Amino acid sequence: MKRKDEQNNLTKGKANEQNTVSTNTHLLFSKPPGINADTANHMASSIDRLKDFDSSKQSLWLKYSEEIINEFCALLPEFPKRKPKVREDIRCPEEALLTQAGCAYAFLASKRREVAKLLKHGPLRHQFGLFNKSGFASIDDFNLSKDIPSQKDKIYEHLSLLISQPNPFIEVKKNHREAEGFSIYTITFKMKPDEIEQVHKKNLDSNKPFIENDTVLTITFNDYGKNDNRTSIVIDHCPTPFAENYTSESSYFKVQFELIEPYFQACQTWEASDGIDQFLENAGRIAYILARMQPVGRGNSAIVEWMIRGLAQIKNIELGPFSPDEKIGWDFKAFLTPEIQDYAHWFSEKAFAHRQLKSVPSLGH
Numbered sequence: 001m002k003r004k005d006e007q008n009n010l011t012k013g014k015a016n017e018q019n020t021v022s023t024n025t026h027l028l029f030s031k032p033p034g035i036n037a038d039t040a041n042h043m044a045s046s047i048d049r050l051k052d053f054d055s056s057k058q059s060l061w062l063k064y065s066e067e068i069i070n071e072f073c074a075l076l077p078e079f080p081k082r083k084p085k086v087r088e089d090i091r092c093p094e095e096a097l098l099t100q101a102g103c104a105y106a107f108l109a110s111k112r113r114e115v116a117k118l119l120k121h122g123p124l125r126h127q128f129g130l131f132n133k134s135g136f137a138s139i140d141d142f143n144l145s146k147d148i149p150s151q152k153d154k155i156y157e158h159l160s161l162l163i164s165q166p167n168p169f170i171e172v173k174k175n176h177r178e179a180e181g182f183s184i185y186t187i188t189f190k191m192k193p194d195e196i197e198q199v200h201k202k203n204l205d206s207n208k209p210f211i212e213n214d215t216v217l218t219i220t221f222n223d224y225g226k227n228d229n230r231t232s233i234v235i236d237h238c239p240t241p242f243a244e245n246y247t248s249e250s251s252y253f254k255v256q257f258e259l260i261e262p263y264f265q266a267c268q269t270w271e272a273s274d275g276i277d278q279f280l281e282n283a284g285r286i287a288y289i290l291a292r293m294q295p296v297g298r299g300n301s302a303i304v305e306w307m308i309r310g311l312a313q314i315k316n317i318e319l320g321p322f323s324p325d326e327k328i329g330w331d332f333k334a335f336l337t338p339e340i341q342d343y344a345h346w347f348s349e350k351a352f353a354h355r356q357l358k359s360v361p362s363l364g365h
Contacts, residue, residue, distance in 0.1 A: 057119050061115070061119060064115050064119075065115075065302075068108070068111045068115075068306055069306055069310045070313075072104070072107065072111075072307070073310050073313055073314050075107065076100070076104060076268075076310070076314070079100045079103035079104060080097055080098055080100050080102070080103045083103060084103050084107035084110070085110075086106050086107060086109070086110035087114070087129075089113065089130070090109050090110050090129045090131060090296075091131045092106045092109065092110070092131055093249060093253045093254070095206075095207070095251055096131075096253040096254060096257055098258075099254075099258055099260075099261045099264075100264060100265070101260045101286075102253065102254070102257035104264070104310075105295065105303065108303045108306050108307055109130075109295075109296055109299070109303055110129060111129075112129040112296075112302055112303050113128045113130070113299070115128075124298065127298040127299075128296070128297070128298045128299040129298075129299050130296055130298070131253065131295055132239070132240045132294070132295065132296065132297060134242045134243070134248050134249065134250065135239055135240065135242060136239055136240055136297075137236065137237050137239035137240070138237045138294040138296075138298075139235065139237065140233075140234070140237075141232070141234050141235075142234075142235075143229070143230075144231050144232060144233065145228075145229040146229065150324075150327065151328050151329060152226075152231075153226070153327065154327040154328040155233070155328060155332055155336065156231070158328070158332075158333075158336035158337075159185075159187070159233070159336065162187050162336065162338075163187065163221070167338055169191070170187060170189055170190065170338060171186075171188040172185060172187050172188075173185070173186040182222060182223055182224040182228075182230070184220065184221070184222055185219075185220070185221040186218065186219075186220055186221075187219040187220075187221060188218045189215070189216040189217045189218070189338065190215060190216065191214045191215075196212075198259065199212065199255060199259070200212060202255045202259070203251070206250075206255060207251055208243045208251040209243065209250065210242065210243055210250035210251060210252045210255075211241045211242055211243070212241070213241060215238055216238065217235065217236070217237060217292050217335060218235075218236040219233055219234070219235050219335065219336075220233065222234075235335055237292065237293065237294040238293075253295065256289075256293060256295070259289070260286055260289055260290070263282045263283075263285040263286050263289075264282075264286060267279055267286070267311045267315070268311070270282070270315055272315075272316075272357055276317060276348075276355055276356070279311075279315060279317060280344075280347055280348035280352075280355065281344040281347065281348045283308045283311060283312070283347065284343055284345075284346070284347025284351070286304070286307070287304050287308060287330060287334060287347060288343045288344065289340070290303075290304050291330075291331045291334035291335065292334060301331050312355075317355065317356075317358070318354075318355065318357070318358050319352050319355050320352050320353040320354035320355060321352070322351060322353070323350060323352055324353075325353075326350055326351070330347065330351050333346060333347075333351075
């Protein structure tokens with residue numbers, strides 16, 4: 001996986017080198033109940049990610065993940081009244097801890113950093129769980145054939161739809177290089193008017209308003225053809241914005257977690273009579289927003305999975321491994337799906353190999 005530091009034109013020099021990096025490489029996810037460690041190849045968002053891991057540390061990763069999820073479940077009811085203890089070196093903004101969703105994410109980000117240190121994850125170990133400060137962004141660079149071969153067909157299919165089907169909230173620019181035999185597509189996802197208004201209102205009410213931006217995500221698609229091993233994509237997540245007065249810290253993360261909070265609360269007030277689909281649709285909305293936002297330099301996907309599995313565990317919902325049959329990881333699916341509701345439906349119906357309500361022993365006589 002290649003680095004794309006030069007893509008972040010908001011930062012320079014050593015700071016840029018340390019804070020802009022391809023993310024989402026450590027995605028060997030936690031072991032769901034009843035899943036043996038021998039089936040660890042199904043614990044990642046896709047089998048493409050297995051090459052990024054030291055298989056000798058897999059048992060420890062699963063052990064730490066299970067312990068973290070259990071601790072998360074025990075502490076969650078006290079958030080945000082009781083703030084989680086988080087490492088100073090994850091650079092968590094204080095205002096992120098004003099919501100339960102923000103506390104949950106910060107707690108898990110801190111744990112992700114601890115595990116990265118314990119298991120010596122790399123490269124750029126210091127970025128695991130590290131909140132992106134103002135002006136910094138996470139950037140992913142993938143060669144479809146070399147980096148994500150099991151997903152390349154499905155990803156290419158999604159990209160082809162994005163560039164061929166007009167959408168008022170997706171801007172597509174094409175640069176055809178006939179002499180070189182390929183086209184460069186710049187695909188920019190924009191916020192909808194109601195989303196802009198919602199963010200604007202919360203931003204105005206915040207203590208440290210930030211400079212607003214209607215861009216959600218930008219994908220650069222270097223298209224040599226579906227089966228050409230030069231075809232690649234670069235995913236640019238939006239930089240963390242500066243405050244309006246250009247001080248380093250703003251209320252950005254506070255506002256973002258406030259937007260996630262309703263879905264987070266819906267997962268906690270869920271009852272079995274509502275049906276598992278309803279729970280997973282709200283969990284999918286959380287995953288969608290966090291995948292696109294990428295609050296931390298590295299480790300976001302594991303943080304999100306711990307969160308979703310923890311919320312499910314509290315409700316006695318057993319989630320199987322992510323389904324390899326979909327031929328696309330849940331994170332790439334989030335990047336390439338324009339509508340959050342479409343993604344929520346997919347997440348509920350197809351993201352997991354299986355999902356079921358655990359049988360709870362009767363308390364009756």
